[in-house]
Amino acid sequence: MTHTLPLQDTDGPARRNVLVLVAAQAILGAQMPMIFVVAGLAGKQLAPNACLATLSISVMVIGSMLSANPLSALMARHGRRVGFVVGACGGALGGAVAAYGLSVHSFPLFLVGAFLSGVYQSSQGFFRFAAADSASDAFRPKAISWVMAGGLLSAVVGPELVKVTAQSMAVPFMGTYMAVIALNAVGVFLFAGLKIAKPAPRTGKAGGRTRLELIRTPRILVAVIVATVSYALMNLVMTSSPLAVVGCGYHTSDAANVVTAHVLAMFIPSFFTGHVIARIGVERVMAIGLVILASAGIVAMAGVQLENFYIALSLLGVGWNFGFIGATTMLTGAHSVEERGRMQGLNDFLVFGGVTLASFSSGGLMNCSGGSVQAGWQAVNLAMLPFLVLAGGALIWLALRPKDRAI
Numbered sequence: 001m002t003h004t005l006p007l008q009d010t011d012g013p014a015r016r017n018v019l020v021l022v023a024a025q026a027i028l029g030a031q032m033p034m035i036f037v038v039a040g041l042a043g044k045q046l047a048p049n050a051c052l053a054t055l056s057i058s059v060m061v062i063g064s065m066l067s068a069n070p071l072s073a074l075m076a077r078h079g080r081r082v083g084f085v086v087g088a089c090g091g092a093l094g095g096a097v098a099a100y101g102l103s104v105h106s107f108p109l110f111l112v113g114a115f116l117s118g119v120y121q122s123s124q125g126f127f128r129f130a131a132a133d134s135a136s137d138a139f140r141p142k143a144i145s146w147v148m149a150g151g152l153l154s155a156v157v158g159p160e161l162v163k164v165t166a167q168s169m170a171v172p173f174m175g176t177y178m179a180v181i182a183l184n185a186v187g188v189f190l191f192a193g194l195k196i197a198k199p200a201p202r203t204g205k206a207g208g209r210t211r212l213e214l215i216r217t218p219r220i221l222v223a224v225i226v227a228t229v230s231y232a233l234m235n236l237v238m239t240s241s242p243l244a245v246v247g248c249g250y251h252t253s254d255a256a257n258v259v260t261a262h263v264l265a266m267f268i269p270s271f272f273t274g275h276v277i278a279r280i281g282v283e284r285v286m287a288i289g290l291v292i293l294a295s296a297g298i299v300a301m302a303g304v305q306l307e308n309f310y311i312a313l314s315l316l317g318v319g320w321n322f323g324f325i326g327a328t329t330m331l332t333g334a335h336s337v338e339e340r341g342r343m344q345g346l347n348d349f350l351v352f353g354g355v356t357l358a359s360f361s362s363g364g365l366m367n368c369s370g371g372s373v374q375a376g377w378q379a380v381n382l383a384m385l386p387f388l389v390l391a392g393g394a395l396i397w398l399a400l401r402p403k404d405r406a407i
Contacts (some may be wrong), residue, residue: 063118072345087123265317289322
């Protein structure tokens with residue numbers, strides 16, 4: 001009894017913060033599946049070359065990558081709430097510019113809007129870290145998982161909004177981007193309920209390790225590699241999937257349904273991922289995630305029936321969940337509070353750097369490698385192999401290190 005009561009008191013504020021972040025993930029997060037469903041299709045209408053159809057998604061990820069360190073520094077100085085409000089404002093402005101680009105049929109303006117949307121995408125990436133900030137070691141994996149589970153509602157709401165808004169205005173897909181503006185305007189008020197103390201200012205050596213010292217720490221290095229590979233491969237395949245579904249003769253609504261299944265699979269496991277990590281260990285969960293990602297590629301390459309798309313994208317979501325949440329949990333346990341802003345900004349810069357390369361590759365592989373949609377889809381999924389080998393090799397290397405050195 002003397003042990004249980006203090007633990008509950010300690011994690012009370014963390015639980016309240018988790019509730020706010022779950023709601024933010026559900027409401028503001030709905031814009032991400034919306035953008036992923038329509039961006040490639042809208043880009044195909046605007047781009048001067050079909051190979052550039054998914055360029056807006058790549059530009060959005062570049063915006064995320066370049067925003068990661070500034071947002072992390074802003075949060076370290078002024079708190080999480082300020083950084084999240086800035087992210088929502090970026091999402092609203094990005095939706096407005098993209099909508100205007102569609103209205104005047106301007107591909108460059110559409111890309112500017114995508115870049116600004118990347119500011120929101122980057123800020124959303126910090127939700128999981130914010131959940132861990134005030135949590136105890138025992139509650140941390142569950143806090144991260146529950147916040148990620150907030151995406152479950154966004155997985156349903158986002159694609160359903162696409163079905164309602166995609167053709168709701170004279171300009172196709174413009175209504176979807178107007179809905180993105182509304183989501184950010186509503187969601188920004190949620191952050192008033194977030195109560196996370198700012199870290200104490202760093203002074204001298206008390207600030208902890210440098211970025212180079214941090215990234216050379218084995219557990220941090222492996223966590224960053226697995227997080228980057230999991231997120232990049234998920235993005236690589238998901239970016240091309242609406243184009244592949246529509247290109248194989250199915251409807252835009254089918255593409256939206258496939259994305260819904262994918263995003264549900266990304267977040268439903270979050271209800272138990274934290275418990276699985278606590279039971280079998282974070283390394284095993286990360287390894288299972290990589291195996292499931294490989295299985296997704298195998299199913300996708302086996303055929304282009306609608307059920308193949310559903311199964312492959314669902315496996316892709318589950319694999320991402322295990323790999324990414326596992327890597328996040330490993331990372332948050334491998335640095336100090338003083339190193340938090342520095343390490344988390346560096347981590348997301350590297351993760352979104354990998355995702356940027358995947359996004360650029362996705363459109364080229366899908367549209368410009370082979371003479372058919374099927375050939376492009378095969379190339380996209382085959383490209384997963386070397387990166388899965390890299391991440392799996394990193395985990396094996398960490399496991400083989402002597403226990404007193406594997407830190």
